[in-house]
Amino acid sequence: MLDIKLLREDPEAARAGARKKRMPDRALAVDEALRVDAELRELLPRLDALRAEQKSAGKAMGKLGPAEREAFLDGQKRLKVEIQALEEREKQLRAELQQQLSLVPNLPDPEVPEGKDDSENVETRRWGTVPEFAFAARPHFEIGEAQGWVDFTRAADMAGSRNYILFGDLALLHDAVLRFAVDLMVARGFVPIDPPLLVRDAAMFGTGFFPGGEEQTYRCEKDGLNLIGTAEVPVTSLHGGEMLAEDVLPKKYVARSACFRREAGTYGKDTRGLYRVHQFQKVEQVILDVADKARSLQHHRDIVENAEDLLQAFELPYRVVAVCGGDLGGPQAMKYDIETWMPSRKNYGETHSASRFYDYQARRLDLRYRPKDGGKPQFCHTLNNTVAASPRILIPLLENxxxxxxxxxxxxxxxRYLGDREVLGRPVW
RNA sequence: GGAGAGGUGGCAGAGUGGCCGAUUGCGUCACCUUGCUAAGGUGAUGUACCGGUAACGGUACCGGGGGUUCGAAUCCCCCCCUCUCCGCCA
Incomplete structure (x- = not known):
């Protein structure tokens, strides 16, 4: 959520931001929000004055005898009716403002490249050498099925498409990757978390997934709960509604969790293999810190570096791309994706996504801290990045x-996570 | 799932219809006192919005949402959460 004051002062910045993100309908929300805000600002002083009158008269009445009260009652009753009407309107307007404001996307930073979709993301660097195979290299699903490590058929039978079952060494490798990721981050001072996987709407809203992401989310309607698509949701929400002391910041968390995504609207896309699946495991890093842009930028560099260190340890070639406006989500101010070389795709495929939000999520979550210098409470800055998402990361591991x-x-x-083995599987070809 | 008790400011904890935006304690800040460590005294100290250059003024907020009333932290209804007991259960 943006500060309404920012919209008043520079509405064009908010509109331009929405356009850069290729969200023209969200640009309209800027003007809707301002229209509602204007009416509210006209109404509030009138309402406040009426309430002040009601209040002072009411106080006076408390000190009067029963007989004298009668004289007051008529006027008070008229006031009541008038106030009720204005309050009704106030309630509508506030709800509308909240709704429109929550639709306005975060401002993309100036350094975010222009572009319509992921094809226009801008590569910032590469690491590693793309392997040249002296034999006919195979895609991960062929390797996996030949080794008996993965079964897509039975998975689809019991759970539908985009599901998988891991067996044997691949199941162990899956877990090894995740353990490595957690250990790496714990060594760097991140506090490990095992978070709730089912969360209320407030957490989805607060992190910016709602409104907008409902179709991507599995929902347990009976209980009003949502299966998380990433641990970013519960972990960033962890201190929602709190007033933190500045000296507990930054908070650095690392969470391993299952993640669930409906993948609606992706029919026919990445249908084979472990790339796009409904359920996966992810180790996610989340940072909450003070409202200081320079510190956010430094954290952003750090969390990208954490992921790069993991990929380098896995000896996987990758590149870092600056995500362009059109590929950026509503809540993000700037995002780097890390794409790892996947021989079967003859291309780099996204394995990590590192975002900074400034105070956009914190506003929605009511996540604040009290500055040490005694100033007004401030909204925190938040950031997050993947450390490892599996089984997707198994694709480059198997293929490279x-x-x-x-x-x-x-x-x-x-x-060391695999009994010191240097090789997995038996010769099958 | 059944029964009961609660949710109040950064924290703890009073307050059962008007004198309550809310006693008090802790914490924090300022000043004073005290020649170690410590302690003591005085004062200040919630958040948001509106108006104002500001001082300041106004309004809202006592888990959330409705209702009763001229007036609600306080009474009524619904929901959420926490705790205790019982049941069930990994």
Missing amino acids: HQQQDGTVRVPKALR
Whole structure:
């Protein structure tokens, strides 16, 4: 959520931001919000004056005898009716303002590249060498099925499409990756969290997934709860509604959780293999800190570096891209994706997504801190990034480290999580 | 799922229809006192919105939402959450 004051002072900035994000309908919300705000600002002083009158008269009446009260009652009753009418309107306007304001996307930073979709994201750097295979390299699902490591057919039978079942060494590798990711972050001072997977609407709204992301979300209607698509939701919401002391900041958390996504509207896209699935495990890093842009920028660099260090430890080639306006979500001010080389796609595929929000989520979550210098409470800044999402990360692991006979080499960093084995699987070809 | 008790300011905890935006304690800040560590005294100290350059003034907010009333932290209804007991259960 943006500050309404910002909209009053510079509405064009908010409209331009929505346009840069290719959300023209959300640009309209700026003007709707301002229209409602104007009416509210006209109404409030009148209402306040009436209430002041009611209040002072009411106080006086408390000191009067029963007989003298009668004289007051008529006027007070008229006031009451008048106030009730204005209050009714106030309630409508506030709800409308809230709704429109919550639709206005966060301002994309100036450094966010122009562009309509992910094809126009801008590469900022590459690491590693894309492997050249001296044999016919196979896609991960062929390797996995040949080894008996994954079953898509039975998964689809019992759970529908975009599901999978991992077996044996691949199930172990999946867990090894996640354990490595948590350990890496804990070593860097992040507090590990095992968060709720089912959350109320407030958490979805507060993190900016609602309104807008309802179709992507599995919902348990009976209980009014939503399955999280990322631990960002419960972890960023953790201190929602709180007033933190400045000296507890920054809060750095790392959460491992299952994630659930309906993937509505992606029919026919990435249908094979482990790339786009309804349920996966993810280790997510989240930072809450003071409202200081320079510190947000530094945290953003740090959380990208954390993910890069993981990929380097996994010996996987990757690139970092600056996500363009059209590919940016509503709540983000700026986002870097990290894309890891996936030989079967003959391309880099997104494995990480690092966002900074400034105070956009914190406003929605009512997440504040009291500055040390005794100033007014401020909304925090929030950031998050993937550390590892699996099974998607298994794609580059299997494909880049595959060997001619169908076995898979284990990167050194992961061996200690796999009984010190250097190779997974048996020769199958 | 059944029965009961509660949710009040940064925290703890009073307050059962008007004198309550709310006693008090802790914490925090300022000043004073005290020649170690410590302690003591005085005062200030909620958040948001509206108006004002400001001082300041006004309004709202006592878990959330409705209602009764001229007037609600206080009475009524619904919901959420916490705790205790019982039941069920990984």
